[in-house]
Amino acid sequence: MKFAPRLLAATALALGATPALAETSYVTAGRMLDVESGRYVQNPLITIIDGKIAAVESGGTAPAGANVRDLAGMTILPGLIDMHVHLDGRPEYGGYSGLQFTDRFWTVLGVVNAGKMLKAGFTSVRNLGADDYNVVGIDQAIEEGWLQGPRIVNAAHALGATGGHCDSTFLPPSFDSKSPAVGDGPAELRKRVREQRKYGAEVIKACATGGVFSRNTAPGVQQLTLEELTAIAEEAHFWGLKAAAHAHGAAGIKAAIRAGFDTIEHASYIDDEGIALARQRGTFLSMDVFNTEYTLSKGAENGVLEENLAKERALSQVQRDNFRKAHKAGAKMVFGSDAGVMPHEDVGGQFRVMVEYGMTPIEAIRAATINAADALGQSGEVGILKAGAWADLIALNGDPLADVGELADVDFVMKGGVAVD
Ligand SMILES: [Zn+2]
Numbered sequence: 001m002k003f004a005p006r007l008l009a010a011t012a013l014a015l016g017a018t019p020a021l022a023e024t025s026y027v028t029a030g031r032m033l034d035v036e037s038g039r040y041v042q043n044p045l046i047t048i049i050d051g052k053i054a055a056v057e058s059g060g061t062a063p064a065g066a067n068v069r070d071l072a073g074m075t076i077l078p079g080l081i082d083m084h085v086h087l088d089g090r091p092e093y094g095g096y097s098g099l100q101f102t103d104r105f106w107t108v109l110g111v112v113n114a115g116k117m118l119k120a121g122f123t124s125v126r127n128l129g130a131d132d133y134n135v136v137g138i139d140q141a142i143e144e145g146w147l148q149g150p151r152i153v154n155a156a157h158a159l160g161a162t163g164g165h166c167d168s169t170f171l172p173p174s175f176d177s178k179s180p181a182v183g184d185g186p187a188e189l190r191k192r193v194r195e196q197r198k199y200g201a202e203v204i205k206a207c208a209t210g211g212v213f214s215r216n217t218a219p220g221v222q223q224l225t226l227e228e229l230t231a232i233a234e235e236a237h238f239w240g241l242k243a244a245a246h247a248h249g250a251a252g253i254k255a256a257i258r259a260g261f262d263t264i265e266h267a268s269y270i271d272d273e274g275i276a277l278a279r280q281r282g283t284f285l286s287m288d289v290f291n292t293e294y295t296l297s298k299g300a301e302n303g304v305l306e307e308n309l310a311k312e313r314a315l316s317q318v319q320r321d322n323f324r325k326a327h328k329a330g331a332k333m334v335f336g337s338d339a340g341v342m343p344h345e346d347v348g349g350q351f352r353v354m355v356e357y358g359m360t361p362i363e364a365i366r367a368a369t370i371n372a373a374d375a376l377g378q379s380g381e382v383g384i385l386k387a388g389a390w391a392d393l394i395a396l397n398g399d400p401l402a403d404v405g406e407l408a409d410v411d412f413v414m415k416g417g418v419a420v421d
Helices: 006-015 102-120 136-142 187-197 228-239 250-259 272-281 292-300 306-329 342-356 362-368 370-376 404-408
Strands: 024-035 041-044 044-049 052-058 069-079 080-084 122-127 149-152 203-207 244-249 263-266 284-286 332-334 393-396 410-416
Touching: 041 393, 052 122, 052 203, 052 272, 069 136, 069 410, 080 284, 080 342, 080 370, 102 122, 102 136, 102 306, 102 410, 122 228, 122 370, 187 203, 228 244, 228 250, 228 284, 250 263, 250 272, 272 362, 284 370, 292 306, 292 342, 332 342, 332 362, 342 362, 362 370, 362 404
Parallel strands: 024 069, 080 122, 122 149, 203 244, 244 263, 263 284, 284 332
Antiparallel strands: 024 041, 024 044, 044 052, 069 393, 393 410
């Protein structure tokens, strides 16, 4: 890699980046949304040193001749965080249609999707399941400056039971196709956690129930025992990682919460006892209440099988109603889109649905900023515009507290103090 520094410098220039060392720059704007208080700060002046926020003031002016990005008339807020994405997937290839491509096709699409998510305002994402350690490589390439993309907290392969939702379920036995992260029994699954961490996982994902887009699995049915789930969560925590459970059915959700998982993904059929448990344990719910609109309108033409569409039809309204119920009951909620199941560039549309189903705009924004940062274990680093945090921010021409739909069309993005083209 002796050629890397020269190419890196060239790449940085091509991306419009400022030189990296001890560089001070400033951002000014019409107003800034303080996501903690929910109030606007007028005429903010943000001082950025080496990609991090050094100070946030109201009404100050940058020194003469300084490097200033003036977002006059715009509203700035922290860069958004999506807690559930699949960068190496695209919804255009449903059912068996993905088999026409070679394995590396998906790695390349992951690079493209990373750029799309960043431009949509998502400066951090949590990747919950990818094939072939695709996203480990993409994450490394972004960190090294070879391409623009969000900060990634990566799960690598999702763990699951043999024949369960996170196994390979589309091929007959003669293809001998199985996920490398499948395990049966606590001991095997502990080993799968260690293997995923060894090769780059920064969070552990496990499939506690069946799911919508696999074959021969039912979303409502639990697929890992309490003992297995406990082994996975314990082992993840033992290595200092958080654990995320894919769980649609009520029993699987409760088992995953009792096992100690930090976030519950989908949570479609969560019942009152599950909501109470989540509140009691401080477990975050990550409910993907938007992608159903895409799946039900485009799924069939994308090749999604009728058995998968039928599962989606059965659960999507129930999930939205339970989102309202869980939020009203005071459960902790984060923004999770399941991008990959729908186009990555469009997931900002989910804010509108979160508000339609009971959140105020600032609550929906907190789900994708301070609450998500908390669930990642990155409070004070991302999801907030404050001294010490990364200078990750977005700017809008409109007022997101009056119309949260503005977040579906972000007008400016900065990550680590560098403007995204
Ligand atoms: Zn997913």
